[in-house]
Amino acid sequence: MVRVTEELVLSSDNVTLYHAADPLLGHLPLLLFHGPSTTANYTLNSSRVQVHVFTPAGFQSFPRITISPNSPFYGVVHHLPREFQGDEVYRALAFALFKYFTELPDGVKTYLKNLYPTRGRRPGSAPTLFSEQHAAEIVKDMVQSDHTADIIETLQDALQTQHISNVDLDFVLPPGAIVPLQAADLEDVPDDEDDILDPTLRQYGGYTPLIRLFGEPVFLPTSRLRRAPSKPTALNRSKSFLKDQKVELRMKLTELVETEERYVGKVRELVKHVAADFRESAQARAPGSLSPSEEELEKLFPSSADGILQVNSAFMEEMRRIIDDTEEEALKDMETPTMGFMGSKLGRTRDPSGALQIARLFLEWFPKFTECYQDYIKASQHFPTLLNSFLDQQSSFKQRVAQAGEQTIRSILIEPVQRLPRYSLLIDQIVGCIPMTHPALQPMLKARDIITNICSMDDPLPDKPHVANRLRNMVEAWPLNLEPQGRLIAAADFTELAPPFQPLLNQSDRSGIFLLFSDCVVILKKMSGNMTGRELLREIEKPSAAGLLISMTNAAGGPAAYEFVFTGWHDMADVRFTEAVDGTLFWMTSTSEMRGAHPGEHRISKAVTSRCFLLQEMYEARASKWGEDVVKARVEARFSEKEREDPTWTLRSARMPDSNLGLHAAIFQEGADQLIEGRKEPAPIRVVVDHDRGTKGAPVGHYGVEIVVNVTTNDMKKVSMLTVGLNGRQFQDEVALEDFLPTMSRRGEKQHDNP
Missing domain, CATH: 2.30.29.30 (Pleckstrin-homology domain (PH domain)/Phosphotyrosine-binding domain (PTB))
Structure with missing residues (x-):
């Protein structure tokens, strides 16, 4: 959290309130707090005073001012009535108020002039707004308040400090710096644990250490990408693959195949026997029969079940082949633990457990499940109602259901609906068995996402x-x-x-x-x-x-x-x-x-x-x-869905430990001559990395850019930073990589301070 407004430093022990209404500013009250200066170097110095001014234009403190006749602000004193010119308090009030008026930004003065126009008054009947005479006219009418402490307490509520806890920024890399990973790259497991848990870090090449500082990716949904990628629910962070873990993994893989075989058997029973028998009876249905027609029966036994049987039978055969082919080598591998297990490129082609081959099989076959399973799931929502309505009729259909067993039919109808979530559970159990360095980890998680998307049955986003x-x-x-x-x-x-x-x-x-x-x-x-x-x-x-x-x-x-x-x-x-x-x-x-x-x-x-x-x-x-x-x-508005779905675009968030300020960085590559379709105005903060490699910058003050940080990565152990803000202030730093974010955060705060 970063404070962005000044803290109100007022104490009723040190100041007294004077107030008056200002006829030129809507007859609103102007408050001036006066007292001896109490700054550290001038405690109760009678030659210097503190004055704090509150008007419709805002609050301003003058903690230590000297009322000197040589000051350009002293002329206001001569506009006071003679009896006030000799009063040191009223001299100080007039001096401070005119100083306040003089230092108001032109935009504020223009706004107040338009808000409280003086047109229609007799010429000469009122002083010019914000002039010496204006300040003197107000001060001569000021009276001392008996409620200084109460007013200060109220002002402290009204002018309490304001803060920000989150900022967004554009973090721009040179063109060609980001190379998206291919599916096979997920089977390579690097040494760094962060790179294992967040595979996308690997696409940044030499910039990975810099990107890692910004934390994990943050998911923003699009019409096509509705949910964040899976993370392991029970991750084994060890890099060793112990004997017990190997045995447990093989048991889970075997369980996967065996449950698949039983499941395919039930679907075959549903399609080849139960559905086939009822369909045959419907074809031979006599006119006027109360039994359901072929069209009605199709709703209870949809043809998508036939598709499920076909695809899962072939899927099961492939799984059984992998388990059989890896049986002997897996048993040998179980005899000894694997210490410091690493998923190198060698690991892609040789995984004795069979887990990697199964994961590849999932990625190949799960997408083929989508159409038939989603059709069946949609149809299944009406199964209970349909079956109940058919059974309400005294028909031969009711007799055949009784012979087959009503509960048996209800159970077998729901089998395909229940199978998909079980794949997710089994994948979670498999992931829990393998070390985080196993090459099957990321492919398994991607396979789990495919199942999740099939099960979600997402309706189209409301347009x-x-x-x-x-x-x-x-x-x-x-x-x-x-x-x-x-x-x-x-x-x-x-x-x-x-x-x-x-x-x-x-x-x-x-x-x-x-x-x-x-x-x-x-x-x-x-x-x-x-x-x-x-x-x-x-x-x-x-x-x-x-x-x-x-x-x-x-x-x-x-x-x-x-x-x-x-x-x-x-x-x-x-x-x-x-x-x-x-x-x-x-x-x-x-x-x-x-x-x-x-x-x-x-x-x-x-x-x-x-x-x-x-x-x-x-x-x-x-x-x-x-x-x-x-x-x-x-961030979501700034970048089109098409750009956000591109793997070279990522949103990452980091929170500064000292200030708890959240930095939300849109990370992408962009060349100086590129124009991105659908891109809106840049973020207020733009970090340009290695501009000399063709990275697209942005001048401060254009299109809403308030701060630009030009970063030169050098050898990535130390980086050079040039921070420029709207107020023209510049900061040049050379810092260790781990100090990059804290330094950038501090420099950003200073750009908002008064120079």
Whole structure:
């Protein structure tokens, strides 16, 4: 976590509050805290004072200023009434306020001039905004407060420090630096444990030590890739292959073949006998018979079962051949342990246990299971209802079922459905037997992923118009022209807090939900009911009967019943999120006006501003989790699905141990002359590796780039870094590889500090 706003250093023991309303700034109060300077080198030095200024333009501290007639700010004193010019407190207040006005950024002054226009007043009736006379007019009206301590406590709530826990960055390698692994490469097992557990590290060649610093890959779903690759559930981290482990592995492989043989026997019984007998009877069915017809029977005994029998019979024969061919050598190998087992290229061609050959067989045959098994699984959802309806009829079919045994038929029908998950269980058991250096490890895990994908029976992802249409029917005043192009990622419950941002105040009428899409964020207000963000997501994806009735009624123009009302939305590029130190609050600061503001009674200001929210439900006290989801959403929006599915693109996340700052790095290769189709604007932080090898850079200040780190890898033991930020500050470092991330993190923080 990194602090991005100044800490409020105020003590009622050392300062006194003076205040006045400013007619030129909407009659809002201006607060000035005055006291003797208490900095370390000048404790209670009477010639220097501290003044802290709070106005609609923000808070600024002057912990040690000297009220000198030689200062360019002293001219304001001459605009005070004579009786105030001799008062050292009022001289200091006027001096500090004019210094504050003078140092305001031009953009802030312009914004306030537009917000509080002075047009229409008689010329000369009011001083110029932010002038010496303006400052003097305010100070002469200032009175001392009797509630300094209370006001300071309130300000400390309102101006509490804001932090970030997560940042995203682009980490750009030279063109040709990443060489994707081929399937056979997974059987090579390197010496390094990280490379074993994360095979993708090997594709970076000489840059692997640098990439390893960024942690493990983070999965972002796409339409085609719906779930993260498998990891071993019970990994044997030993590099030795003991006798007992070899025996257990061989037993598991033998069990795999034997259970497959029994399974194929049951499927053969289903297809060749049970289904065949019933099909034959259906063909000979007399007109008017109550027994099911051939078409009806096809739903209970689908032809996909025939396909399963065919593919699994051939699969079983191949497995039996491998087990038989490796039997003798496996028995010999069991007699001695293998110490320091390494899966070299030699290991690809010779694995006495047979595990590698079985893994290769899985990779060859499991994809052939997809169509017939998924068809059968879909059909099986109706088996109980179909069978019950057929048995309700007094027919010869019912008699034949009774003869065969109703429970026997029900059990045999479900066998193919239960077989696929058992492959996953057996693979987990096999992986638990082998050392992490065994060449069969990664192929086994890839085979497990194939089974998982077949079993998942994933429906197509809801297309974007579908999501927008569902929301349009569930949310009052959802704009007709708003159809987010990004994936709907999260929904966060909140209560918006008004200044001074004290959560204990009753503000239930300001409750709502943030909808986080990868390309925008939508703000909904809760109207009635108690639906949470998580429930709203579920209702969008899989509507309940009640929810469907309500939304369809709303869509058809019936009596409206909305639980949410649309209040506005922002493009993700137009907002920044920061969080409280305890994770309960977060602030959303906009750089452009809010869009789609509600036109009626729920209308809120669309002006550029900063809003504070108390997180609730699943994000309660987890602002850092919200920040992480936002960062990942930005990454997802920046790169097309096609690019993210390419193995040369990876998202990796590392968390700094000292600050707990999460670095989320999109790692890819890109040449200076490349233009990537579908790519959006770059990340605010861009790390360019070995620019002299043709890596594409980005100038600071262009397309939203705020910090550029140019890295020269040298011999990879020490790397050179040049960090440049928007404020023009540069840092040149040469650091050991292990210090690269901490140094980059520190330099990034300093770029946000005042120079």
